[in-house]
Amino acid sequence: MSRDFFKLLFEISEALVTEEVAALKFLSLEHVPRRKLEAIQEPKAFFEVLQEKDMIGVGNLSFLKELLYQISRIDLLAAYLGSSREEMERDLQVPGRAQVSAYRQLLYRIAEDLTPEDVASVKFLLQKLLPKNKLQENASMLQVFLEMEINGIIKEDNLTILKDLFQSIRADIKKKIDAYEEKIKENYSREEVRYPVSVSGHPEEQGAEGEAAKQHGKIYTMKNNPHGYCLILNNHIFKNPRDNREGTLQDGEAVKRVFKWLEFKTVEYMNLEGKKIYETVKEYSKKDHRNMDCFVCFIFSHGERGKIKGVDDECVNIEDLVSCFTGTNCPSLAGKPKVFIIQACQGSVRHPPVTIEPDSSGHLEVDASPLTSIPDKADILIGMATVEDYLSFRSHKTGSVYIQSLCEKMELLCPQRVDLTAILTEVNNEVARRELEGSKQMPKITSTLLKQLIFEVPQ
Structure with a gap:
């Protein structure tokens, strides 16, 4: 990477103070997991994380410009990035150009x-809503807002409590929140609503309670603890040592970390032969899931088109695995979501790169070939590392590009109550932007889910 680029970041970092670093971290929460940001104390470490997430790089400084503009460091914007307040204002008016959400801008401006x-x-x-140790005198307003988000008190689409707070303190800020909500409504009215709500024919059901009633039923219930099994089938050591899948242990650890946090009963099986893969999946389909909300299965292995290989090189049809969980074969999960995430190739063709962006260093390998379709049954979602006929990539050191991205996005977006399909779409976007040893990778989502699948984050 260009020496001038690092010099630029160094000089900008030297000019930033502690409060400004906190602001930059807060404004970046849609792009970097909160847990990763919490450990950062100084600007150089913050810029390193942005590079890891491909948010900044040589020839890619738009996000850095936007951040400096948002915290009103126009002097740095002009001196190091050749931009001005007026230029940024014009640029950010272009639809889809802003990378800091309107919601996060609003909270920052209020603070x-x-x-x-x-x-x-x-x-x-807020004394009755937040722990006392989060409301100490030295806690900044941004820290308080972050705690309110973590505790589900405020969300991008629900600022009712925040408005109530400012109604008695600062009515002018309450009006700003009202204006933000009106603008959001206008934006949705110009587009198709992502998750349309049916209109009731009963006038008495209108209003806040009626709206809640209409929304109810469009989200899968997630009320049990544990919510369900998270089954991980992770093939690392094969009978032919040349087929060993270095880096897959990191994928297993990342998945266990996320799903234990989400209160799933997480179980990992290592190095299964083909027959044992099918027997294990079938065993879990025969369990009693009546007191559970969901079933999640991760499969990491080699394979062929439509099949997964055991460590003995024997294959099992992925459709046979998924079919174990249809309503007929697993009645205690009927009407509940069944999720299969498959880290594997779907062929041997490489995607040609369209743009050049660096990925993590380290040797990358390719994996197996999963299915092209799922049984025509409801409540099933499959996330696949790549589309048909193409390779997917795995690093010896850090694990697979797809699984690591998914786990990071879940840690970032589950607290914001983003549904799994939208999270997987974010993963598609992130993975597709990367260059992987001169190639590209395009993940795929196949779904017959009938509702939103939102994982509840324990308080």
């Missing part, structure tokens, strides 16, 4: 607008 007395008043009113 900047508050006096110390206002912050003290907000903390006082």
Whole structure:
């Protein structure tokens, strides 16, 4: 990477103070997992994480420009990035150009607008909603907002409590929140709503309660603990040592970390022969899932088109595995979501690159070939590492590109109540942008889910 690029980042980092780094971290929460940001104390480490996430790089400084503009460091914008306030304002008016969400901009602007007395008043009113140690005198308003998000008190589509707080403290800020909500409604009215809600024919069902009633039923119920099994079939060591899948242990650890956090009963089986893969999946389909909400299965191995290989080189049809969980074969999961995530190739063809963006260093390998379709049954979702006929990639050191991206996105977006299909779409976007040893990778989602699948984050 260009020496001038690192010099540029160094000089910008030297000019930033602690409060500004905190602001940059807050504004980047849609792009970098909160847990990763929490450990960062100084700007150089922040810029390193942005590089890891491909948010900045040589010839790719738009996100950095936007961040500096948002925190009003126009001096740095002009001196190091050759831009101005007016140019940024014009640029960010282009639809889809802004990478910092309107929601996060709103919270940041509110925090900047508050006096110390206002912050003290907000903390006082939040005493019954947040732990006392999160409302200490030295806690900034951005830290308070973050705690409110973690505890589900505020969300991008629900700022009711925030408005109630400011109604008595700062009515002008309450009006700003109202204006934000109106703008969001206008944007949705210009487009098709992603998750349309049926309109009730009963006037008494209109209003907040009616809206909640209409939304109910369009999200799968997630009320049990554990929510269900997360079954991981992870083939690492094969009878032919040349087929060993280095890096797959990191994938297993990442999945276990995420799904234990989400309160799933997580079980990992290593190095299964083909027959044993099928027997294990069938065994879990015969279990009693009546007190569970969901079933999740990860499969990491080699294979052929439509098949997964055991460590003995014997294959099992992926459709046979998925069919174990149809309503007929697994009645205790009927009407509940069944999720299969498959890290594997679907052929031997390489995607040609369209743009050049660096991926993590380290040797990359390719995996197996999963199915091209799923049984025509409801409530099943399959996320595949790549589309038909193409390779998917796995690093010896860090694990597979697809699984690591999925786990990071889940950690970032599950607390925001983003449904799994939308998270997988974000993963598609991230993986597709990367260059992998001169090739590209395009994951695929196949779904017969009938509702949104939102994983509840334990409080």
